[in-house]
Amino acid sequence: MSKKRKFYLQENETIDQCLERMAKEGYLPVRRMERPIFKEEMTNGEKKYISVGREIIFEGKMIG
Template sequence: MSKKTAWFEMEEHETPEQCIERMRKKGYMPVLRKEEPIFQRINGEITYFRQKVMFKGELMEDNNKK
């Protein structure tokens, strides 16, 4: 049995649409988007690296029952 909700991280060279399509292929529908900054330390100095984007998905089967 699959989990009712799952988080999907958008891959580095993936568009939001591609990530959502990947979710749908696994049977999930996006219900929430979350972003958080990723920092890295270069020569002792903390600098912005990239944005981490995640989508929360719910099983599509459960949405049809509501």
């Protein structure tokens, strides 16, 4: 049975640093996902959703 875990890219962390963190914990990256982050704004009584960033998530599979 393979154990999977999600690793979230932390604020002020590079992708390489996140991958190193995964390797130190014994995980190999198998998938990368990106989710947009939206902010809700009201203008003239209308709701508008504005993209303010993205969240990067790696799915890791345990090695060994």
